[in-house]
Amino acid sequence: MVSYLIRRSLSMIPILIGISVISFSIMYLAPGKPAVMNLDPTISAEARSRQLSALGLDDPAPIQYIKWLGAALKGDFGVSYIRKRPVSKMITERLPATLLLMGSSLFLASIIAIPMGILSAHKQYTPLDYGITTGSFLGIAVPDFWLGLMLIMLFSVNLGWTPVGGIATLGGDFSVLDRLHHLILPTIVLATGSMAALTRYTRSSMLEVLHQDYIRTARAKGFRESKVVMKHGFRNGLIPVITLFGLLLPTLVGGSVIVEKLFSWPGLGLLFIDATFQRDYPVIMALVMLGAVLTVIGNLVADLLYAMVDPRIEY
Amino acid sequence: MTLLDVKNLCTEFKSKRGVVRVVDDVSFSVERGETLAIVGESGSGKSMTSLSIMGLVPQPGGRIASGQILLEGSDLVSAPKEALYQIRGADIAMVFQEPMTSLNPVLTIGDQIAEVLIYHKHLSRSAARLESIELLKRVGFARAESLYDEYPHQLSGGMRQRVMIAIALSCNPKLLIADEPTTALDVTVQAQILDLLRRLSADYDSGILLITHDLGVVAELADQVVVMYAGQIVEQAAVADLFDYPQHPYTQGLMASVPRLDGDVKRLTSIAGNVPSPDALPRGCRFSTRCPHAQALCVEQAPELKPVRSGQSARCFLAEGRIFKEAS
């Protein structure tokens, strides 16, 4: 187990290095050099080149990359071109908001999708199954930004039940209720896609399990359907679903960018969008790497969970 | 009172090509302490007959179309679901044909035995544990304690089948259905399991419905034998009569296909052809396509199951005396 963990962690290193090289190259090649974009256009050419070399931007690309990597390994992702603050500090400030949103979405998606998927499989080819299936295809098809706008229009503008955006009432004191109130719409929007995928996946996994011989054995023991499905079916059906959680993380990371923008949720997604439009490369690089690390760790956690549920897997 | 009385059981599957009847008008009975064997080739409806008795005909599509299954006089076919939850696993237990896949891979061996005791006998978890270990010992495991916490994938096929038997025996069932309990296993393990079944019927006076391809097993264990072909019973007799005076050409063919050490090697034959599929049955006798004695009448008309000797019935015009063997 420990040696498996070590092996897996080591194998993450080349993946992360690969991602950083690719992202760095793309950003280096992208039009709109930060130096040109963000420096005062009125300064002299001499002053400009001085500033460039101060930022290390006149080095050849490989040197720039290695400098970046060396600093990044020490947790230093440079200073934002725009806000002139350390990137790592900006990230740690905003990380909790994003984790909260992603966590609550994953939670909402799971508690709705898994029971739905099980129900859909158990009642295969009934109106209930068709209803759930149609619902989940809608959930997959509807774009986040459209759904978000519709919900804002309905619940925030027309009904006035929920805030239009933000993480807390301006000027108000922090309260859990207020936070939840602000959290509810973005969570729903971010959860929709994952929920739909998770429902479909749970359904097909459970369908396969419910046709297994050991389910027949459970029925032959005299158990009621609910016990057959929950005790004997569920844990087996869950095994492949766990892998999906690992795969959902990148989707959530990507989705949170749109949702945070839409709801002015002060998390990393919002930071990412702003940084992208402002060509704030140190911030973009740091966020891309954070997304990559999250994804890789998510997959590792999924594999470990897999081993916990399935006794046949040993490391 | 008769332990199990199956009367005119018909089980059907609905498929795209229409309804197929895979068990057709099957009747037999099992007394306490008695072993009844059902033999027949693959696809003849043996498993569907036993699943019908368990009330576990595969869904969706399968159903019992008509007939009665009386357990000590009360009908299981018309019984409410709630009643079946009490009977299955307690009064009737079943050992399945597929030992490798019949245990739940994510639950421990012990858990899968104990859960039955907790459910039917309302034992506490610790009492159920002790009794499960006893059961494991009874089916021949020396290291029952350590086995309790192991998972199915750590066991061989023979061990898993013995665990399945332990599960089936857990509530001392009145009727044990064993669907080819030894087919997937090697010979020494087969002998162990047969021995186990024999002791069960002797010690607990349980009735056993034993399904098998293997006439050697029938000769060893059975009191009564039902021979099935394409969903129907073609012959029914006490075991000695069946072996000494097989009446139906199909039974005769089965007997002839068993290799005999004492007999002439030339007798080792097998029945040519295959069981017709249930959606493409011949019009007359279902065996007529493969029967060495088939005549015009057999192709035209379907014979009925009729008593031909005392305690012995056959579904054959030849046995009835309506046709005679042509000299060959």
Ligand SMILES: Nc1ncnc2c1ncn2[C@@H]1O[C@H](COP(=O)(O)OP(=O)(O)OP(=O)(O)O)[C@@H](O)[C@H]1O
């Ligand atoms: N789920 C199903 N749907 C449709 N037809 C089925 C289904 N299960 C079994 N059958 C059909 O029912 C018939 C009887 O099958 P059954 O399993 O009872 O045979 P069997 O005598 O037990 O054979 P074997 O010796 O191979 O176990 C076969 O023709 C089979 O094709």
Ligand SMILES: [Mg+2]
């Ligand atoms: Mg079978």
